[in-house]
Amino acid sequence: MMKLLIVLAFVAVVAARPDVDYNRYENFNVDEVIENRRLFKAYVECLQGVGKCTPEGNDLKTALPDGIQNSCSKCSEKLKTLVAKLIIAAQEQYPEEWESINKQYNPNGEHNEKMKEFLEKYKP
Template structure:
């Protein structure tokens, strides 16, 4: 199984411990993961090929950390949110997932840790 991102890529995540990050503790991830149009728009933001909402920009900034170190600065709720977004992208937007994978994990060296992260938090 190829890289399991993010975030989102969910996230996935260069998380920073500031007040803005805390606002995602109550973010309804199902509104994003169950709306294909919205999920595609966020994914295009993450890829740099589409416009970003403020939330999309935040998630995009968090992707690298989630790929590299399982979002170590994130709360448990935020890890779950990021993993669910990544899994939705993988399942619904396979072609875009491949692009995200190449963008944030070009050498595949984070495949194992990312897979473990998604297995643990992506449900």
């Protein structure tokens, strides 16, 4: 019974957690991540679920489904540009890993056209 109460309390805390404010990342240094292959690879592995995640990586992992499925609908215009820059860099520098990530978050490819339009509109 006590275990059930602990689990229910945990679920209540998680459910009550407000959405992450992704716009706090508007000043995130995307170029630093892209230029540092080791750091970029760590983010890619985090998104794939095969590596450890930083707090920022966890936020990115949480935001990625919205980014892929809804053209980053919760993002500001500036953040959409940063997201597009990261996705394009991942596609170019880690094409196999990006394919794996895309299949993970977009298994049927139904959002490919929407993502292509998003990247075209917001590419730097």
